[in-house]
Amino acid sequence: MQRGGAWRRLGFPRLWGASTVWALGAEVTELALPTLAILGFGASPAQAGILIAAPWLAFLVVGLPAGALVDRLPRRRVMVFADLGRIAALVSIPAAFALGRLSLPWLYAVAAITGVLGVFSHVAYRSCLPALVTRNELLDGNAKLTLGEGAAKVAGPSLAGILIQGVGGSIALLASAGSSLVSALLVSRLPKDQPVWRPPGVESVAGAAREGLAFVLG
Numbered sequence: 001m002q003r004g005g006a007w008r009r010l011g012f013p014r015l016w017g018a019s020t021v022w023a024l025g026a027e028v029t030e031l032a033l034p035t036l037a038i039l040g041f042g043a044s045p046a047q048a049g050i051l052i053a054a055p056w057l058a059f060l061v062v063g064l065p066a067g068a069l070v071d072r073l074p075r076r077r078v079m080v081f082a083d084l085g086r087i088a089a090l091v092s093i094p095a096a097f098a099l100g101r102l103s104l105p106w107l108y109a110v111a112a113i114t115g116v117l118g119v120f121s122h123v124a125y126r127s128c129l130p131a132l133v134t135r136n137e138l139l140d141g142n143a144k145l146t147l148g149e150g151a152a153k154v155a156g157p158s159l160a161g162i163l164i165q166g167v168g169g170s171i172a173l174l175a176s177a178g179s180s181l182v183s184a185l186l187v188s189r190l191p192k193d194q195p196v197w198r199p200p201g202v203e204s205v206a207g208a209a210r211e212g213l214a215f216v217l218g
Contacts, residue, residue: 006141011132018186020148025179027156036169041104058115075128082121083184089113090177094170
């Protein structure tokens with residue numbers, strides 16, 4: 001492997017930056033939503049727990065179909081769409097609060113939407129990597145993406161706590177939306193999407209999902 005590894009490849013630093021800043025925003029969202037539910041609506045531990053578990057539940061429910069769909073769609077567009085969708089969902093919370101319409105079900109809906117979009121975004125980041133680096137640099141690229149996301153998970157809760165205590169949960173979510181905006185801008189500057197790959201012999205998304213499940217279980 002040449003010196004510098006994946007960093008030398010056009011587009012990889014942008015992909016890494018988008019992935020890392022997205023993960024940082026996700027950590028802020030994960031803490032801000034249950035905090036709003038508890039302080040604003042007196043949510044019980046179980047209700048707050050549902051909001052915290054939403055991203056993980058999304059992976060369980062839509063993880064396999066998301067992988068099959070991402071294989072059939074332009075990955076760069078998927079990532080930008082996921083970022084813009086998360087911005088809209090998060091901005092809706094302070095907007096609803098300002099209008100006096102914010103409710104606990106609204107928080108649940110936003111948690112579900114951002115969780116599902118997060119699955120698509122995460123899958124697309126990893127699927128985009130082979131188009132940016134050489135085969136010998138895949139391990140290095142994946143390691144760097146994982147390291148960036150790990151650093152975001154460590155720093156995210158502290159940043160979320162500072163934002164929530166300083167400006168409130170609703171405004172903290174605007175900061176999270178800002179991270180998605182940065183991610184979308186970085187992703188939009190990635191090299192042009194490669195031709196969409198379709199698994200040989202698999203005609204439908206459902207078929208691809210079943211094949212993926214069989215592989216995992218096997």
